[in-house]
Amino acid sequence: MKIILFTNGIWGMPVVEKLHKEGVLGGVVLPSGVDNSALCNYLEILEVQWFELENKDQENELTPWINGKNASLALVFCFPYKIDKQVFESFSEGIYNMHFGDLPKYAGPDPLFWVLKNGESKVHIVVHRMNQYFDSGEVVYSQELQIIPGETYGLLGSRLSMFSSNLINQVIETIKKDHYENTESVPVAQLPRPTEEDLCIQWESQTADQIESLINAANPKYNGAATMFRGVKVRIIEVSPIDNNELIFMDAGSIVRADPQMGVFVVCKDKKILRINVIQMPEGVFSGLKFAALGIQAQERFTSIPVESFEEELI
Structure with a gap:
């Protein structure tokens, strides 16, 4: 054969x-x-x-x-x-x-x-x-x-x-x-290729596990998951979940700690913490440690990309 x-x-x-x-x-x-x-x-x-x-x-x-x-x-x-x-x-x-x-x-x-x-x-x-x-x-x-x-x-x-x-x-x-033979052909529902909207982190609705899953799904083929930081679109390429027993009263996407020796830590909707390991910015691709060394401060926040921006892309 x-x-x-x-x-x-x-x-x-x-x-x-x-x-x-x-x-x-x-x-x-x-x-x-x-x-x-x-x-x-x-x-x-x-x-x-x-x-x-x-x-x-x-x-x-x-x-x-x-x-x-x-x-x-x-x-x-x-x-x-x-x-x-x-x-x-x-x-x-x-x-x-x-x-x-x-x-x-x-x-x-x-x-x-x-x-x-x-x-x-x-x-x-x-x-x-x-x-x-x-x-x-x-x-x-x-x-x-x-x-x-x-x-x-x-x-x-x-x-x-x-x-x-x-x-x-x-x-x-x-x-x-x-010896499988041809059987009657029936179309099945197809999941589409992900759109840019599918690749965006929704801090208000996604848990830490869901955000980590999205980022892993987008690495490397889609260059990570997209979010906004300081008014600019960035892509988070890798994160790690961090054990945390503290109850943090901050909005989802907020940076709870930024340390050049430890990295950048972000709180999610379910109050779990993710550490940013790799991030892509307009200036380049950086480790979490390098990202923290750029002057990132606690209390700063990652935000979801506005839905209107996707509608504009379709026009």
């Missing part, structure tokens, strides 16, 4: 390596317009052929390329484009997608963001037979993993990509054994 892999970015490397090691990798399809230089260099070392796909050339260019590889099965892993119907017809065993997030709950183009933002303690790697609808089709394999407390988007995605490569043989054997 030869397999064509549709993938994107460095997260695809472990799966490429595994399929190549098993001797079943017939070629790799990559999206164009994306910096895949590291992945392409790796494919060159492995002497694996690849095809850079533009959405418009699937029928006239991609399909003949696939047909020349004599592959009966395709795997899709972190691939951003919708695959056309005629491409499905090129694979007698079908096309299967490896999706990070339980289906249909976390259907959509960026499930890991929502898994982390929602504070889930577990994440699923789900394999389903693809059809013309995104993240639809029969689920053939599912594996549940614990999320490590404090894990960021980048760390979790990298760990899942390594774990996925170890599932390849099980997934292939499951597909070969049960």
Whole structure:
């Protein structure tokens, strides 16, 4: 059996390596317009052929390329484009997608963001037979993993990509054994890509745990979670929860302590404390210690970005 892999970015490397090691990798399809230089260099070392796909050339260019590889099965892993119907017809065993997030709950183009933002303690790697609808089709394999407390988007995605490569043989054997057929296609509700509003801290309504979850979900892909400080938009990239037994009578977002040796500490709606570890400002990216050394004072406050500013962006 030869397999064509549709993938994107460095997260695809472990799966490429595994399929190549098993001797079943017939070629790799990559999206164009994306910096895949590291992945392409790796494919060159492995002497694996690849095809850079533009959405418009699937029928006239991609399909003949696939047909020349004599592959009966395709795997899709972190691939951003919708695959056309005629491409499905090129694979007698079908096309299967490896999706990070339980289906249909976390259907959509960026499930890991929502898994982390929602504070889930577990994440699923789900394999389903693809059809013309995104993240639809029969689920053939599912594996549940614990999320490590404090894990960021980048760390979790990298760990899942390594774990996925170890599932390849099980997934292939499951597909070969049960011979899944195309079933009736039914669209499922999709979670969208996060908007700038989704990436903003709401100090008045979010707890410390919710704010930490949002910041982890936005690191590094979305450059952290946005908030206002001294009238300027900044992005908080990393925080740590701090044990605190004191009852603090300050508004959410207020700085309760700023110390160049200890950092900057902020109180949240539920009176829990977060320490700012990394923050991005117009002047640069700073550690919490460097941020405190800039003259930050206790009683200063982070505030939510006004809703009107998002409405202005849409006009």
